[in-house]
Amino acid sequence: MRLFKLLFFILCVSLQACVAQSDKINGVSFVAANAEVYETHVKPIIDVKANYAAIMPFGFIRDLKHPNIVYNTHRQWFGETAEGARQYVGxxxxxxxxxxxxxQIWVWHGEFTGFIEMNNEADWTTLEASYSKFILEYAQLAEELKVEIFCIGTELERFIKHRPEYWHQLVLEIRKMYKGKLTYAANWDEFKRTPFWGAMDFIGIDAYFHVSANKTPTVEECLQGWNPHVEVIKKLSSEVGRPILFTEFGYRSVDFTGREPWKSDRNMGAVNLEAQANATKALFKTFWKEDWFSGGFVWKWFINHANSGGANDTRFTPQNKPTEAVIKYYFKSS
Structure with missing residues (x-):
């Protein structure tokens, strides 16, 4: 009888561990395109063992001081619209x-959204009304489609800093219509100051942290580089009582990829597939085993897999590069 009870206890613990592992969010950021998607576009996501995809419709602002958001127009790519999001989700x-x-918001000429900042009260009020219309329409769509997570904004630090009460009220409005889980995608150097984490279900971080200044960092060097960041991230998770979600993570396949991972300049230098793979492996080894870490979304994954990435590509995508195998290994194992 004692042996039976012992075996039963071990079985229960093992099953609990399996359940916990299967709950990890193994996601890809599914890039909007000017076309519908079909099974052939989804199959590579299945093959890499992902269980989540981030769908990213866009609104556009003319410049950092302009308060009006334009979205769902005939000039946008299909995947950037509500109609496209609906089709992709289906x-x-x-x-x-x-x-x-x-x-997400795109500022023309690719200026950083974290710098959106109005010059006067009238423009702030206009921006708030415009953003509310934009995000609440998508919150309604999220509820209609019963998506598991809704992200209420991406890298909007100055907007949040100057208008915190607006954001607190916006969360309440979103909660009235959307019943799933909420997050906000804070930039890697912003998340410590975001004032409404207690109202979210996940602390969302776009995880482009400096982890190494070397041309081709080793996995061990990147692991060491993560140490100071992990302490800050884990402490915030504990203080707020919310798990961490990397709303974006990834590295470019270039020299010095761990030095300033947030950069997307096209003239960053030579292809370095090893650097990308090593930095990615270190990120998985650092976070995917932690119970306070919910998972994350690889930046970024294009719908036409066969024609994306590859040995001569310097961009973020892991597709058709050694890093794709790294991601598959850790997604499969978690």
Whole structure:
């Protein structure tokens, strides 16, 4: 009888561990395109063992001082619109891929959204009304489609800093119409100051932290580089009582990829597939085993897999590079 009880206890613990592992969010950031998606576009996501995809419709602002957001126009790519988001979600759901709907703002000429800042009260009020219309329409879509996670904004630090009460009220409005889990995608150097984490279900971080200044960092060097960041991230998670979600993570396949991972300049230098793979492996080894860490979304994954990435590509995508195998290994193991 004692032996039976012992074996039963071990079995229960093992099953609990399996359940905990299967709850990890193994996501890809599914880039909006000017076309519908079908099973052939979704299959590579299944093959890499992802269980989540971030769908990212876009709104556009003319410049950092302009208060009006334009979205759902005929000039946008299909995948950047609500209609495209609906179609993408429907196709992904056929293969049991869960969804984070993550509407984003694009400032013309690619200026950083964290610097959006109005000059006067009238423009701030206009921006608030425009952003509310934009994000609440997508919150309604998120509820209609029953997506698992809704991201209420991405890298909007100055907007939040100057208008914190607006954001607190916005969360309440979103909660009235959307019943799933909420997060906000804070930039890697912003998340410590975001004032409403207690109202979120996840602390969302776009995880472009400096981890190494070397041309081709080793996995061990990147692991060491993560140490100071991990302490800060873990402490915040404990203080707020919310798990961490990397709303974006990834590295470019270039020299010095761990030095300033947030940079996307096209003239960053030579292809370095090893650097990208090593930095990615270190990130997984650092975080995926932690119970206070919920998972994350690889930046970024294009719908036309066969024609994306590859041995001569310097961009973020891991597709058709050694890093794709790294991601598959850790997604499969978690």
């Amino acid at each position: 196709e992904l759901r056929k293969k049991n891929i869960k969804i984070m709907l993550k509407p």
